[in-house]
Amino acid sequence: MTAPVLDTALCRLAGVRHPVVQTxxxxxxGPRLVSATAEAGALGVLASATMSLEQLGSAIREVRExxxxxxxxxxxxxAGDAEQRVDLLIREGVRVASFALLPDQRLIGKLKDAGVLVIPSVGARRHAEKVQAWGAxxxxxxxxEGGGHTGPVATTVLLPQVVDAVDIPVIAAGxxxxxxxxxxxxCYGAAGIGMGTRFLLTSDSAVPEEVKRRYLAAAAGDTLVTSRVDGMPHRMLRSALTDGAESGGTLRRLPGALRQAVAFKAMTGMSWRHLISDGLAMRRAKQLPWSAVLLAANTPMLIRQALVRGDADAGVLPAGQVVGMLDELPGCAELVTRIVGDAARVLGESAGRITAAEP
Incomplete structure (x- = not known):
């Protein structure tokens, strides 16, 4: 089945067929999911935070293959090596650079001068206004409703605020x-949508099948936003691990966090200098105590335990609230085609149901 064309500012900007982003x-x-998304006509986005610089270069080339x-x-x-990663994207001719935290004006300018599109993620209107002024x-x-780390304001409240405040395309997520x-x-004025949990639960996702089944069995109320795992708010499925983190004190979690930091360093090839530099940057940006900075190594390793190794009981399962609405594992091509087709149908049917009354 071929999806209809919903041509938006996002499609024209990024050169994609459909206004859908895999976050x-x-x-x-990784390369498997991102390339499947791109082949489906949507915008796939590689996650680089858990990769070394060399691994990122290899992943980019694999997607391109x-x-x-x-x-x-x-x-x-x-990140301590953010500048080198930006240089890598420029050398490899990557189309889009997205950011989980606000990039500074200099990084945005460097990317734009090289022809790379810059799309930061925000959770507040003022942040959207700031990055627009910087050239995003x-x-x-x-x-x-999404990952929980951008703040508690619901998408239906946040989205129209941002659409009204900026003149650049807005992608709605959560x-x-x-x-x-x-x-x-x-209809709110967005140029497309971004989805994480929905793409995680596809047949093209490399997440172990038994972990996917754990997600599919979850209800919308089975998620919580907690900062007790690493000091930062994250939405995840409830588990024995989250129950323990919620009831335990910081001091009890610090020894484990230190071990996770050492393991994360070894796995990514990151130097102690970069690891400490990243910690300092996080401490300044988020005004965190050193205990929370140390705990921040917990999340990537605990997520890896679940989503790579398949140990859902010992790891963390990040999830948006939409997890409670999902009960199947379509391929990316089927998913994107269905979403765009259903959106076109809903828009057409809605227009047909509305009759303008004479005053």
Missing amino acids: GMGWVA RTANPFGVNLRAD DAVLVQGG GFFDGRGLAAAL
């Missing part, structure tokens, strides 16, 4: 999983 999820958004379509890379603006090409707005959501976002 950069650590350990999930799998597809000729545009794709993006998600970066951490506060578009902005992804995530409401509280709570989207089907064509009705895409239609609603377009």
Whole structure:
């Protein structure tokens, strides 16, 4: 089945067929999922935070071997080697650079001068206004229904605020999983939608099948936003691990966090200098105590335990609230085609049901 064309500012900007973005999820958004998304006509985004610089270069080249379509890379603006990663994207001719944290004006300018599109993620109107003033090409707005780290404001409240405040394309994220959501976002004035959990739960995702089944069995109320795992708010499935983190004190978690930091350093090839530099940047940006900075090594390793190794009981399962709406594992091509087709149908049917009354 061929999806209809919903041509939006996002499609024209990024050179994609459909106004759908697969967001950069650590350990999930690798070459396999990103290339499948790109082949489906949507914008796939590689997650680079859990990769070394060399691994990122290899992943970019693998995606390019799998597809000729545009794709993006998600970066951490506060990473100690952010500058080198930006240089890598420029050398490799990556189409889009997305950011989980706000990049500074200099990084945005460097990317734009090289012809790379810059799409930061934000959770507040003022942040969208700031990155637009700095030259961002578009902005992804995530409401509280999503990963939980951008703030508690719901997408239906946050999205119209940002659409009204900026003149660049706005991508809506947080709570989207089907064509009705895409239609609603377009009606709000967005240029497309971003989805994480929905793409995690596809047949093209490399997440172990037994872990996917754990997600599919979850209800919308089975998620919580907690900062007790690493000091930063994250939405995840409830588990024995989250129950223990919620009831345990910081001091009890610090020894384990230190071990995780050492393991993360060894796995990514990151030097102690870069690891400490990243910690300092996080401490300044988020005004965190050193205990929370140390705990921040917990999340990538605990997510890896679940999403790579398949140990859902010992790891962390990140999830948006839409997890409670999902009960199947379509391929990316089927998913994107269905979402766009359903959105076109919903928009057409809605227009047909409305009759303008004479005053």
